[in-house]
Amino acid sequence: MTATSETWSYNFAYLDEQTKRMIRRAILKAIAIPGYQVPFASREMPMPYGWGTGGVQVTASILGPDDVLKVIDQGSDDTTNAVAIRGFFEKTAGVATTTATEEASVIQTRHRIPETPLSETQVLVYQVPIPEPMRYLEPREAETRKMHALQEYGLMHVKLYEDIARHGHIATTYAYPVKVSGRYVMDPSPTPKFDNPKMDNSPALQLFGAGREKRIYAVPPFTQVTSLDFEDHPFAVQTFEEPCALCAAEGVFLDEVVLDDRGGRMFVCSDTNHCEERRAAGHRGRLSGDPTKTEDASQGERP
């Protein structure tokens, strides 16, 4: 069987046209009410819940034959989830895929917003596990919906208060609650709070899909997104003491990689595409394997 005939055994981008139509309606409503969780009839997808079924359905509904798709998982283009979803759309939609952020028109992501600034021609699709920001404080769905409707968001600050009381600072580092366009409080999915400022006034359309919870929400382009905080404990993003060990980038989100059992570790860019591009441009970090720097050099720097 050739690749072409395989493609024909599915409708374009796997979902049938009526389902896509239903999801597009939910997306339009979500864009019209920034931050509001729109219920939709989530379908079973050929992957388990928690692997991005919501994001995949949103991507499938907005994808056109000319789109270029990029999929990232924890900032990386080459982890299982990213490779599998990219392969899924190559097979079912036959669209072009890429790992380069600036070439992509649709970017499906779990956790990260790319370091390269997005443009007005791009759409960012998030995979969301739990769309309700108040879920762990108020388990009743009927009650949280009412709280959203009446803008009763005192509870969100109870969570932040608890953080400060226990840790001396706001210790929430991911899924950090934001207020969209001065109205709805939204869970920005498990992205690190480092990425929260990138959501604010982003030129790209941001869509959030939660498959198991059957909710879609959105942040339209150039919409105000404010992270919640206290007057005397303002919102702040994570900072890192050392630059990326491979490309020497600063002011980006870094992952910690343990190297051995003697305390050796390195910090590398979480956004693999950004890191590769920088290395191609000649930037070199402490452990980048530069021929002039041998293993001895790195050994010497270990604690």
Place this chain on the structure above:
Amino acid sequence: MNLPVFDDGAPLLRASGVTRYYGTRIGCTDVSFELWPGEVLAVVGESGSGKTTLLNCLSTRLVPTSGVVEYRMRDGAMRDLFQLNEAERRLLMRTDWGFVHQNPADGLRMTVSAGANVGERLMAVGARNYGAIRGEAESWLDKVEIDTGRIDDDPRGFSGGMRQRLQIARNLVTGPRLIFMDEPTGGLDVSVQARLLDLLRQLVGEFGLSAVVVTHDLAVARLLSHRMIVMRGGNVIETGLTDQVLDDPRAPYTQLLVSSILQV
């Protein structure tokens, strides 16, 4: 909290013919009374007499089958509670009113610290300064005689009496004018009950609160309330000043109730 609008001697809460049926079964029928600013009203009666149904109807937690409940808002206007929209009603419940549950776990967030429990209402009405919220929480813990060193402990580690006092602090922090209490001393031992009653009496006096207290314990009614309503089978069978009702009960059922108090 004695606002000038009350100088005209208007009631704070007025119930007229409040009736609630559960299907064909009676919850409470045709209850009418007026509650005045600074007054504590006790609703007493045996289990199943409709006390809690009445309290829930008054506090808008339950919609009465018929009858009207009116409340004097802060602007002095008398409003029918069931004509308010939901947003207004919920705002009223978390600012101008308090509700003390019999079981503190129903009124507290058991998984967040004592400080956050007290601070929640403040944050709900827009307080956004951590230091100020914490300071207010500390002063309220002190007022209800909880060691301020326990501000970061969650109520699961508190004794029954402490939980009940924490629940009271959580309700009073926004300076409400009316408190509903459902068996506030139920399940506490007598010495803890005595302390709690002492505290409640002091707070009610200090802040000029009005309160509706539901209890089956006539001693609680005697200590806390100015006036009382005796209920049985969903009907009001006697009303009057507390001392009058308890010392000179008129209805046979009230006489029975008063004579059933155990003497030590």
